[in-house]
Amino acid sequence: MSVQRGRIGDERGSALLETALTFPLVLLLSVSVFEFGRAFQHWQILTNAAREGARVAVLPGTSDEDVTARVRSYLESGRLAEANSSAVAVVRNDVIAIGEDATASASTVTISYPFEFVVLQPLMQLIVSESTVGEAITMTASATMRNE
Numbered sequence: 797m798s799v800q801r802g803r804i805g806d807e808r809g810s811a812l813l814e815t816a817l818t819f820p821l822v823l824l825l826s827v828s829v830f831e832f833g834r835a836f837q838h839w840q841i842l843t844n845a846a847r848e849g850a851r852v853a854v855l856p857g858t859s860d861e862d863v864t865a866r867v868r869s870y871l872e873s874g875r876l877a878e879a880n881s882s883a884v885a886v887v888r889n890d891v892i893a894i895g896e897d898a899t900a901s902a903s904t905v906t907i908s909y910p911f912e913f914v915v916l917q918p919l920m921q922l923i924v925s926e927s928t929v930g931e932a933i934t935m936t937a938s939a940t941m942r943n944e
Contacts, residue, residue: 841874842937849905850939883908
């Protein structure tokens with residue numbers, strides 16, 4: 797009695813071929829999720845650092861150096877690598893609306909931080925030959941609080 801193989805023998809390498817085609821896409825999707833999660837975490841740290849700076853800026857008798865020191869301290873405790881290269885701008889006596897035809901004096905703290913994707917930017921440099929692809933992305937966070 798002879799055994800007939802039929803189509804089973806013809807599909808031997810199809811699972812390996814399907815894996816080879818889909819694995820890079822799944823890997824790229826997974827890396828993208830981690831990278832954008834890391835970017836969101838950095839943005840949250842920047843937002844909180846701007847709030848901390850605004851809290852210091854509204855206090856009477858504080859200088860711009862005090863605000864910058866507090867912001868950089870928060871960025872360093874948040875484990876941001878480029879904390880010292882972040883730009884901190886303090887605007888005092890900003891005018892904000894607090895109701896119908898009413899305004900108040902406020903202070904605004906804005907932070908600019910250079911963020912780089914660990915995997916996606918070098919990967920894009922391999923694909924696209926433009927010189928601006930590998931540069932850091934500038935994240936900006938701002939907080940405004942009413943002066944005391």
